[in-house]
Every structure is written in structure tokens, then in C-alpha cells.
Amino acid sequence: MSHALRIGLIGFGQVGETFARHLAGQAQVRVYDRLFDRDPWPSDIAERVRGANVVPCTSPRETVEGASLIFSLVNSTVSSQVAAQVASLISPQESLFLDLNSAPPTAKERSALEFPGGGVSYVDGGILGSVSLQSHRVPIVLSGPRARQATELLTTLGMAPRCVSDKVGAASAIKICRSVMMKGLECLLIEALLAAQEYDVSQDVLASLEDTLASRPFSETVRMLVTTHAVHAERRSGEMAGISEALEALEIPPIMSRAAERRLSLSASLNLASKGLPPATAEQVIEALKASKRSPGRGRKTIPNRGGDSHGNVSSDR
Numbered sequence: 001m002s003h004a005l006r007i008g009l010i011g012f013g014q015v016g017e018t019f020a021r022h023l024a025g026q027a028q029v030r031v032y033d034r035l036f037d038r039d040p041w042p043s044d045i046a047e048r049v050r051g052a053n054v055v056p057c058t059s060p061r062e063t064v065e066g067a068s069l070i071f072s073l074v075n076s077t078v079s080s081q082v083a084a085q086v087a088s089l090i091s092p093q094e095s096l097f098l099d100l101n102s103a104p105p106t107a108k109e110r111s112a113l114e115f116p117g118g119g120v121s122y123v124d125g126g127i128l129g130s131v132s133l134q135s136h137r138v139p140i141v142l143s144g145p146r147a148r149q150a151t152e153l154l155t156t157l158g159m160a161p162r163c164v165s166d167k168v169g170a171a172s173a174i175k176i177c178r179s180v181m182m183k184g185l186e187c188l189l190i191e192a193l194l195a196a197q198e199y200d201v202s203q204d205v206l207a208s209l210e211d212t213l214a215s216r217p218f219s220e221t222v223r224m225l226v227t228t229h230a231v232h233a234e235r236r237s238g239e240m241a242g243i244s245e246a247l248e249a250l251e252i253p254p255i256m257s258r259a260a261e262r263r264l265s266l267s268a269s270l271n272l273a274s275k276g277l278p279p280a281t282a283e284q285v286i287e288a289l290k291a292s293k294r295s296p297g298r299g300r301k302t303i304p305n306r307g308g309d310s311h312g313n314v315s316s317d318r
Helices: 014-023 045-052 060-064 079-087 105-113 131-137 147-156 170-199 202-214 218-249 255-269 282-294
Strands: 006-010 028-032 069-072 096-099 122-127 139-143 160-165
Touching: 006 014, 006 060, 014 028, 014 045, 014 131, 028 045, 028 060, 060 079, 069 079, 079 096, 079 105, 096 147, 105 122, 105 170, 122 147, 122 170, 131 160, 139 147, 139 170, 147 160, 160 170, 170 202, 170 218, 170 255, 218 255, 218 282
Parallel strands: 006 028, 006 069, 069 096, 096 122, 139 160
Antiparallel strands: 122 139
16 A cells, blocks of 8 residues: 555554554554564564564665654663664654653753754654553653644654643653652562562552552542642651561561661751641642752751641551
């Protein structure tokens, strides 16, 4: 089938293959991956390429030639190198380069400067979800001078993009901040379940976690955890020290538990709350933490709390 739109895709891992399979029905998709340089190809590559109905290429140059839209979906260790290479091969008037790799905002900003015209053809992107669960409809945030144009194009191709800013770096900032939570949660869950299995209480622990997390809107959980953090950090730090010792007794490295202990201990040292009641909002706590980080007199910053006495309405202490 002949397609007027030509798409170049660099990186043929899980994400690249998923996107390629979807896009191949609407455009001519050319694909390059470092695995294609091997002779012979790994046994599964030829089958995957045929199944995706894409054109395999021998180099990035061949992949991006004549392409209106170029996806970069490679390992973050080589993403800047790929961007620099493609920047010398494309016309800023004719092509959009979507850097969807996980990299810090500063790295994306440097990559954008590699492109002619001040990086007008460079679009910073972040994938916010699971491609294995959501396929090509996984949420994607985009930022940069032509992010809106890229958003419109991906939308017509049946994908799920959202333009968040005209400045490169905004999309990757959302991605990495979200990853702090999601990857951290993943590792916390692993550590908790390793201990639960040793104690033979896995199902009870999972049921308790589900009950706690599903019993209120996520925004309420955020408010409860962050506001009570300001008041109870010292006590919780001591609890986590004891939990770490318990895990060590089970011969489970308390990596995340020790990290939580350090975070709580640091917050406790800042004396964030002036009284025993939680502050009203999570934003107050975060602002106080930021101010304490910058202030030479660290430990003196306090934040306003809700009125009332010790019998007032206070968020549940977890």
C-alpha cells in the first residue's frame, strides 16, 4: 500500500515495535535499530520486522530520509548521540524529531540545540504509562516550539499526545518527576512483598494496602501523607529504623526502608511544623521544605497549621 506520509523510527524495542505496528497502517514506516547491524540478525528480529510491516534500514540516515516525522526510542545512554546524528540529516522545515527517551530536561535542552534554527524541529516528549498495557494509546506529553503541531499530527494517527509547553524540557520534567514516584513505588512494593512472604502475610498486606489506597481519591491520599509528614516525621523515622532492622533479620536488604528513614530524619531536623496539628495543604509542606533547603538557618522554618485543639479534625496518621 502506498502512503504519502513517511515516518522514521529509531529504536525497535518494545515501545518502538508497538508504535511501528500501529503506524504502519497509516504511513510508510522505516525503522533502524543497532541490532540490525548484526550479521546474521538475532533469530527473532526478522520475524518482528515482518510482523510490524515496516521497512528495515541499515542506518539512521536511510531511516530519516524524506521522513516528515521521526521517533527516537532508544536507550537513554545514547539518546543524545542519536539526536545529534539526526540533527545533521534533516531539514527543520520538513521534519519533526520526537525525542521520547527518558532523559533529564537539561539533556533534552542540549539535544535541541544540535538542530538547525535553534531546535525548531526538536520536540521533547515523555511517555507516561505502560506501553504493554496501553499500546499506542499510552499517554504522551510533548513540549517545544512545535509541540502543538506534533500533538495534532499524533492525534490524527490515533495516538494519545498532550502538548504541555512550548519550551523544551517541560515534558521530560513531568516524566522524571513521575518516575520518582512510580519507580520508587515499584521498589517499595518489592521490598514489602519480600518481607510479607517471609512472614506468610502477603494477602493480608495486599488487602490492607488496597483498602488504604482505594478508600479515598488520590489527591486526598497525597494531602494526608504530606501534611502529616510535617508533624510525624521524627516518630516515623524511628519506626523505619526498627523496620529496617527487622528486614535485615530476614536477610532482606532494607534499601527502600533505609532511604525512607533518611528522608524522614531530614524532614524532622527541619522542624517544619510549629504545633502538633498538620498543615492544611501539601503545598505548604513542599514550599517549607524548599525554603529550608535554601535557608542558611536550616531547621527553623515553620509552616502554618489548621486551627483547633488536639481534638480537631486531623488527617489519619499512617
